[in-house]
Amino acid sequence: MPSIIVLMGPQGAGKGTQAKRLAESFCLPIVATGDMLRDVAREETDLGRLVRANQAAGQLVSDEILAGVISERTSKQDCLGGYILDGFPRTITQATLLESIALDQGHRISVVKVDVPTELLHQRLAGRLTCAKCGAIYNVNSKPSLREGVCDLDGGLLYTRSDDNETAIAHRLALYEENTKPLLEYYARSSRLRTVDGTGAPEDVAARIADAVSPGSSTVIGGCTAQAKLEDGRL
Numbered sequence: 001m002p003s004i005i006v007l008m009g010p011q012g013a014g015k016g017t018q019a020k021r022l023a024e025s026f027c028l029p030i031v032a033t034g035d036m037l038r039d040v041a042r043e044e045t046d047l048g049r050l051v052r053a054n055q056a057a058g059q060l061v062s063d064e065i066l067a068g069v070i071s072e073r074t075s076k077q078d079c080l081g082g083y084i085l086d087g088f089p090r091t092i093t094q095a096t097l098l099e100s101i102a103l104d105q106g107h108r109i110s111v112v113k114v115d116v117p118t119e120l121l122h123q124r125l126a127g128r129l130t131c132a133k134c135g136a137i138y139n140v141n142s143k144p145s146l147r148e149g150v151c152d153l154d155g156g157l158l159y160t161r162s163d164d165n166e167t168a169i170a171h172r173l174a175l176y177e178e179n180t181k182p183l184l185e186y187y188a189r190s191s192r193l194r195t196v197d198g199t200g201a202p203e204d205v206a207a208r209i210a211d212a213v214s215p216g217s218s219t220v221i222g223g224c225t226a227q228a229k230l231e232d233g234r235l
Contacts (some may be wrong), residue, residue: 003082004074004098004107005213006089008184009114012121012128013198014205016137018114019084021206026214029078033087036073037061047072067097074105082107090179092186109223110213111187114198114205118173125169129158 005022009013023030041051047068054061054082061069066088089095102109116124127141129149133156138145145151149158163172187193194212198205 003110003213004102004105005082005084005210006098006109007084007086007110007114008111008180009198010121010173011171012124013114013116014124014202015086015114017202018206018209019086020065021202022209022213023084025206025210026082028082028084030084030086031070031073031079033070033085036069037066040072042068058101063091063093063097066094067101071101071104074101079105087223089183089214092182109192111193112209112212113184113193113195114209115195116198120199121173122166122169125164126166128164129160131156132159133157177180 004024005026005028007022009015009020019030022028037051040048041055042048050065051061051069054065069089070085073079085098089098098109106230111131123141124139127139128140129140129145130136131138131151131154133151133154136151136153136156138144138151138158145158150156152160184193196205196208196212
């Protein structure tokens with residue numbers, strides 16, 4: 001049965017990096033709620049006008065509208081075999097709406113929590129640098145740029161976000177724990193929550209996540225790329 005894969009974990013856990021690796025391995029699209037809302041808001045549809053009206057009023061889009069946007073996006077051809085959700089669900093209410101979407105689409109929901117010690121999260125976030133041009137992420141401790149303070153991709157200047165200080169980081173992590181604990185418990189009760197060690201080399205973490213969502217899949221080299229080469233007689 002096709003899967004809706006939900007990656008959970010605090011900032012600094014590496015969810016973005018792992019979502020990309022997972023997408024490549026399983027040939028699944030990443031469905032990011034923020035990107036979807038921006039795209040829908042540009043459309044001259046009833047839903048697009050509703051989203052624009054909410055944004056113009058400075059209001060958060062309701063869970064029901066957000067679920068409608070997700071349902072519409074994930075009904076497209078590229079999501080028929082499953083997809084990776086980024087930014088949804090974040091509450092029990094959103095989780096129950098996702099249950100309805102999954103049921104309508106004939107998908108199962110797989111939830112993976114990327115577990116990283118708090119001390120390491122602080123180290124990752126405090127050392128994070130962002131390119132002012134392209135938004136590429138570096139880390140002075142684990143992923144430095146070739147030239148100090150300069151992006152390897154486009155030469156843009158690297159900067160530290162104003163909220164990447166110890167006080168702000170501690171607050172964000174505490175808030176995450178408070179807000180997501182009920183959601184993690186919700187998925188644990190239905191035996192759909194898998195916890196994966198998020199420390200170590202990115203490729204090792206990716207293998208653990210792949211095995212968690214599809215046991216044995218981490219032995220498949222290159223995922224869909226390998227399959228395409230096999231069909232083409234090149235593997």
